[in-house]
Amino acid sequence: MKCKYCGEEYSENVIRLHENRCNEKEVGVDEDADSSNSDIELVNADDYSVKELKQICRDEDLSGYSRKNQDELVEMINDHRRSDV
Numbered sequence: 800m801k802c803k804y805c806g807e808e809y810s811e812n813v814i815r816l817h818e819n820r821c822n823e824k825e826v827g828v829d830e831d832a833d834s835s836n837s838d839i840e841l842v843n844a845d846d847y848s849v850k851e852l853k854q855i856c857r858d859e860d861l862s863g864y865s866r867k868n869q870d871e872l873v874e875m876i877n878d879h880r881r882s883d884v
């Protein structure tokens with residue numbers, strides 16, 4: 800018997816199985832099902848003062864931010880946002 804999708808010859812007991820697979824292949828399985836995490840809004844040190852960054856930490860329930868400098872705060876917030884999703 801011939802597969803109606805690819806035209807290959809198969810025996811009767813496997814043709815149906817093969818045609819199912821062949822059919823799926825033709826249709827194409829959607830493989831890039833959202834690689835996620837691309838929509839996270841990260842903070843940038845240029846856009847916020849230390850005071851604002853600490854306010855963000857407070858808003859996002861982070862702790863241990865009080866003695867951090869600007870870069871550390873940015874990193875902390877961004878780490879949190881990346882792991883939050």
Ligand SMILES: [Zn+2]
Pocket residue numbers: 802803804805806807817818821
């Ligand atoms: Zn086929």
